[in-house]
Amino acid sequence: MAGDERRSETGRGRRGFLKAATLGSAAAVLRPSTLVGQERNGRSLGGGVGGYGERSGFESTLRRVRGSRYEQAAGSLTPLQDLNGTITPSALHFERHHAGIPDIDPAEHRLLIDGLVDRPLVFSVDELQRMPAVTRVYFVECSGNGRVKWSPAEPETDAQAAFGMTSCSEWTGVPVSVLLREAGVRPDASWMVAEGADACRLTRSVPLDKAMDDILVAYGQNGEAIRPAQGYPLRLLIPGWEGNISIKWLRRLQLVDQSYLTREETAKYTDLMPNGEARQYTFVMDSKSVITRPSGGHRLDGPGFYQISGLAWSGRGRVQRVEVSTDGGRSWSEAQLQGPVLPLAHTRFRFDWSWDGSETTLASRCIDESGDVQPTRASLIAVRGTQSSYHNNAIQGWRIGRDGTVENVDV
Ligand code: CO
Numbered sequence: 001m002a003g004d005e006r007r008s009e010t011g012r013g014r015r016g017f018l019k020a021a022t023l024g025s026a027a028a029v030l031r032p033s034t035l036v037g038q039e040r041n042g043r044s045l046g047g048g049v050g051g052y053g054e055r056s057g058f059e060s061t062l063r064r065v066r067g068s069r070y071e072q073a074a075g076s077l078t079p080l081q082d083l084n085g086t087i088t089p090s091a092l093h094f095e096r097h098h099a100g101i102p103d104i105d106p107a108e109h110r111l112l113i114d115g116l117v118d119r120p121l122v123f124s125v126d127e128l129q130r131m132p133a134v135t136r137v138y139f140v141e142c143s144g145n146g147r148v149k150w151s152p153a154e155p156e157t158d159a160q161a162a163f164g165m166t167s168c169s170e171w172t173g174v175p176v177s178v179l180l181r182e183a184g185v186r187p188d189a190s191w192m193v194a195e196g197a198d199a200c201r202l203t204r205s206v207p208l209d210k211a212m213d214d215i216l217v218a219y220g221q222n223g224e225a226i227r228p229a230q231g232y233p234l235r236l237l238i239p240g241w242e243g244n245i246s247i248k249w250l251r252r253l254q255l256v257d258q259s260y261l262t263r264e265e266t267a268k269y270t271d272l273m274p275n276g277e278a279r280q281y282t283f284v285m286d287s288k289s290v291i292t293r294p295s296g297g298h299r300l301d302g303p304g305f306y307q308i309s310g311l312a313w314s315g316r317g318r319v320q321r322v323e324v325s326t327d328g329g330r331s332w333s334e335a336q337l338q339g340p341v342l343p344l345a346h347t348r349f350r351f352d353w354s355w356d357g358s359e360t361t362l363a364s365r366c367i368d369e370s371g372d373v374q375p376t377r378a379s380l381i382a383v384r385g386t387q388s389s390y391h392n393n394a395i396q397g398w399r400i401g402r403d404g405t406v407e408n409v410d411v
Helices: 002-009 016-021 033-042 159-163 175-185 209-212 375-382
Strands: 075-076 108-116 121-124 133-141 167-176 193-196 203-207 216-221 236-238 248-257 290-295 306-312 319-325 347-355 360-368 396-401 404-407
Touching: 016 108, 108 175, 108 360, 159 290, 167 175, 167 306, 175 209, 175 216, 175 248, 193 209, 203 209, 236 248, 290 319, 290 360, 306 319, 306 360, 319 347
Parallel strands: 108 248
Antiparallel strands: 108 121, 133 167, 167 216, 193 203, 193 248, 216 236, 290 306, 306 347, 319 360, 360 396, 396 404
């Protein structure tokens, strides 16, 4: 099969293609009339150019805006089931806000670095853009992503509803370590308090080790300025950790000698365990994967070949392996990983499958380079109970009905 595909790409695989077609290929058989529909559009001059591009008018995928008990919607979900590759288009990056999106003039915006430093510093956005920068691909995931899996599966839940609070971008910015060395870190500093310029002044305590390791003050996303909903003009980007701590609209980094026990690390973003104690500072996002095609809401068009495809990621480093089950978790086979496999980034996996038309369940599980294996829902709940809201990385199942419908199911 793979050999036939390779020959097809070089134009010498016609025999292989025809053979595949007779076995029940996804493609329609070629007829002489195939181009007629395209000719009907005529040969009049096409559309003109524009200053800022738009997608085809035939494309309609959207972020789904999450309902809120408040007047203003506070979040939106990435339509993972409609995306290709690994990069989330900036316009489809999920959103989560705690006090709306501030409208910030970058010429007025400043970043203050103070506290336990030798030299407090203030940077304008222009001044930050003069500093040594790096560009890296990282996912950002809300720790509440997968929250629906704390409850038994509802058939109509799709990939977007279950997992749409993760997105992956190419981020450009200045390493925090560069800025902190410029300010001079005093020996008694052990935490960094990061504060946003939104109305709630969202504030989180960040361990200094991580700050000196790989955290960025980012101003670029997928080649252009960060979108307002993602923190324009500056955001903290903390790779692999729960999204809430990557403070958007960043305006202050204060070095301190302890965690500041802010609202977002006490009342929220903690995990209540069965014994009544709460896990706190659960920063790292565990290994996770989801099949995005086919997934909930899709409908298979009869038996035959389908390439199963999905996303895997881990806050502990690279995805080492993804396994796919096409029999409800009874057996597992290794999927192909689309390279390059980057640490702390979405990784695309693919698995060739021929559906025989019978009812079955598809599932995937991620194993990361630390050895962390994505658990079943039952084994996760056996340890964590069901009082948590955050950090659910249970295996996702999709039941394929005889009629080709795809529904959410627990594995
Ligand atoms: Co957490």
